[in-house]
Amino acid sequence: MHPLLKFQNEALLEQALTHRSYVREHPRDAVDNERLEFLGDALLTFLSGDYLYRRFPEIKEDEMTRRRAALVDETQLAEFALELGIDQLIRLGKGMIQDGGSQNKNLLSSTFEAVVGALYLDGDRDVERIRPLIEDLFEQVPEEVMATRSTLDSKNRLQEWTHANVGHTPPKYATEKVGGSDHNPEFASQVYVSGKMIGRGKGRSKKEAEKQAAEDALSNLLRKGLLQRNTKDADK
Structure with missing residues (x-):
């Protein structure tokens, strides 16, 4: 299992993997991941900006902004989710499963954000405990991919x-x-x-x-x- 999916509090991971469609069918025993998604989105914006600032000391603010958007856009976050195997773990309602929700880019990217938010809470709200794990994923994105995607946003x-x-x-x-x-x-x-x-x-x-x-x-x-x-x- 990838380190991003190793939790001390398993309930946090379970919540991060729970889509609202699952909660509609199990209202008494599940909480959806939307608040965690909000938190993870904010963390990824910060971590990607800090990562680019250090990795590319020569590039200007505008280009850093474009590359940050490329690192955390829907397509890239969905790829991170697939790499972690989130598509196999996400909890969906029956209708979403039938509609192929586990391969939906928007759903996958949102769930990845929720996992990041949950991991931050699991680590006593210490961003330094999740930074190496997130940056390991960022490092796998080729520079030319960042540059290409950034021009399209x-x-x-x-x-x-x-x-x-x-x-x-x-x-x-x-x-x-x-x-x-x-x-x-x-x-x-x-x-x-x-x-x-x-x-x-x-x-x-x-x-x-x-x-x-x-x-x-x-x-x-x-x-x-x-x-x-x-x-x-x-x-x-």
């Missing part, structure tokens, strides 16, 4: 534009579930810069909705002449 591009043209406060996303079922939800997101809504998006996950909102914002900025067209996008 719309949320990152919007943050760069905001930093260069508005200020250091990043864009704010207001995202909520607006429809669909537990197995196939739909989310809507609005992105704000300096309190002004500049883009909207929808998706089957919070991350996808926010990505679409960022892309809509970039399109709006481009149409208004406030953003130069990305040459890579123009070549497609």
Whole structure:
């Protein structure tokens, strides 16, 4: 078993692996992992930023921001989850199992975040106890993969534009579930810069909705002449 899945408090690991669809079917004996997911997301943002700051002392802030996004995006975190065997351990409701939930990238990435949050709590809230384990995963991501993925992230591009043209406060996303079922939800997101809504998006996950909102914002900025067209996008 990977060290990231070795817990002193097994109940924390069990919770981290429990999707809300399982709780709906076992409401008396299970707690979902969404609070742990929130904590793990914050930890991964910090740890990835610190890791890149030390590993690449020569790169600028904008590139570090892009690479951080690449390290903790949905695709990469889902790959980490598969490497740990989380797809074999996650607790899902019957409907989610039938829909192939254990291979769903959004679900896998969210569960990985929950495991990180749980491991932090299991280690007496000492980030140094989990740093080596997380950085071991980061080290396995080739630099060229980080660089390639980083150029494709719309949320990152919007943050760069905001930093260069508005200020250091990043864009704010207001995202909520607006429809669909537990197995196939739909989310809507609005992105704000300096309190002004500049883009909207929808998706089957919070991350996808926010990505679409960022892309809509970039399109709006481009149409208004406030953003130069990305040459890579123009070549497609």
